[in-house]
Amino acid sequence: MSSMWGNKIKISLFGESHGAGIGVVMDGLPSGELIDLDRADIHMKRRSPGFQPGATSRREGDSVRVLSGIYNGKTTGTPLCAVIENTDTRSGDYSKTALLPRPGHADLTGMARYEGSNDPRGGGHFSGRLTAPLTFAGAVAMQILERRGIIVRAHIFSIGTLEDTPYDPMKLPEDCSERSMPVLSEGQALKMRELIETLRNDRDSIGGVVECMVIGFPAGLGRPIFDNIESRIASILFGIPAVKGVEFGRGFKVAQVRGSQNNDSPFMTEEGIRLRSNHAGGVEGGISNGMPILLRCAFKPTPSIGKPQHTVNLETMSDDTVEITGRHDSCIVPRAVPVVEAAVAVALLDILEEG
Numbered sequence: 009m010s011s012m013w014g015n016k017i018k019i020s021l022f023g024e025s026h027g028a029g030i031g032v033v034m035d036g037l038p039s040g041e042l043i044d045l046d047r048a049d050i051h052m053k054r055r056s057p058g059f060q061p062g063a064t065s066r067r068e069g070d071s072v073r074v075l076s077g078i079y080n081g082k083t084t085g086t087p088l089c090a091v092i093e094n095t096d097t098r099s100g101d102y103s104k105t106a107l108l109p110r111p112g113h114a115d116l117t118g119m120a121r122y123e124g125s126n127d128p129r130g131g132g133h134f135s136g137r138l139t140a141p142l143t144f145a146g147a148v149a150m151q152i153l154e155r156r157g158i159i160v161r162a163h164i165f166s167i168g169t170l171e172d173t174p175y176d177p178m179k180l181p182e183d184c185s186e187r188s189m190p191v192l193s194e195g196q197a198l199k200m201r202e203l204i205e206t207l208r209n210d211r212d213s214i215g216g217v218v219e220c221m222v223i224g225f226p227a228g229l230g231r232p233i234f235d236n237i238e239s240r241i242a243s244i245l246f247g248i249p250a251v252k253g254v255e256f257g258r259g260f261k262v263a264q265v266r267g268s269q270n271n272d273s274p275f276m277t278e279e280g281i282r283l284r285s286n287h288a289g290g291v292e293g294g295i296s297n298g299m300p301i302l303l304r305c306a307f308k309p310t311p312s313i314g315k316p317q318h319t320v321n322l323e324t325m326s327d328d329t330v331e332i333t334g335r336h337d338s339c340i341v342p343r344a345v346p347v348v349e350a351a352v353a354v355a356l357l358d359i360l361e362e363g
């Protein structure tokens with residue numbers, strides 16, 4: 009099923025951008041896990057518009073109502089259902105897109121797939137808004153992982169061609185989650201803000217890359233071939249709208265170096281076998297090797313832009329132009345950082361629980 013994910017920890021996302029609400033059902037959670045909903049709320053705030061530069065002016069509180077699965081502050085082990093009401097919808101903004109499909113969005117493909125029966129308002133079920141319940145599921149998973157010594161962190165790796173300081177693949181990265189531009193280099197944050205502002209004034213948009221690192225994930229988990237750690241993490245990351253690429257460790261750059269430069273060679277320590285480098289990004293043969301898991305996730309520029317664009321008119325069945333006037337992120341990337349952390353946390357909890 010397209011909006012369900014997971015083997016042991018199963019999540020199911022539901023709702024539409026401009027319907028009554030959106031939410032998630034999480035099944036298979038271990039029982040007796042303390043969940044601090046205030047901490048989950050802080051994670052949600054990092055995704056919600058208003059916190060970051062370039063975000064849509066749509067103001068959603070994204071406050072989560074847990075209907076089931078948590079009792080006396082702990083998971084019951086039965087399905088956890090969390091609902092987020094849609095409070096700031098302006099469907100009028102989208103009346104045009106039903107007839108003038110937005111280039112780069114899912115208006116045309118959604119129509120082709122559901123033969124016009126899908127809810128087109130604000131992108132319906134295809135909306136970036138569906139990342140809110142995914143972010144909540146991840147906030148729950150992160151608290152369970154933390155109790156097992158596993159930390160998930162992410163930052164903006166790049167916006168356009170502007171790059172932040174990359175994570176050191178061997179070390180726990182600095183926590184920049186409280187910054188509205190979650191980057192390590194404050195100087196680059198300023199330039200990124202300016203770039204996003206320029207694009208907004210130009211009624212255009214820009215993409216970028218989120219880098220994510222996981223520390224403390226034990227060696228020897230995962231599976232070879234199809235159900236491997238890389239494919240599992242990539243499959244949930246590709247469930248985030250606007251993701252167009254995922255790479256692990258050195259990623260595509262492995263194609264430019266020699267084996268002697270790329271192999272992570274082991275050495276003996278009193279605590280056991282360690283690796284001298286981490287070009288693989290913590291996964292070999294689909295199985296964790298105990299090094300930090302390191303990945304990057306590329307986001308395309310926001311498709312809805314104010315600049316006039318060529319499209320087709322579905323009423324007159326002729327070529328036309330569209331100027332999108334709704335409220336949109338001129339850069340998705342700052343809001344996507346906690347979403348990437350969340351998706352990775354859900355995937356790793358699933359793999360961990362599978363054993």
Ligand SMILES: Cc1cc2nc3c(=O)[nH]c(=O)nc-3n(C[C@H](O)[C@H](O)[C@H](O)COP(=O)(O)O)c2cc1C
Pocket residue numbers: 064112113114131134135136137139248249250251308310311312313335336337340343344347
């Ligand atoms: C956090 C987040 C916010 C987004 N905000 C917008 C937006 O304001 N406007 C828009 O056109 N697309 C936005 N998107 C992207 C679209 O949802 C996405 O491009 C669209 O559904 C088509 O899917 P695809 O890009 O994966 O092919 C957002 C995505 C994310 C992850």
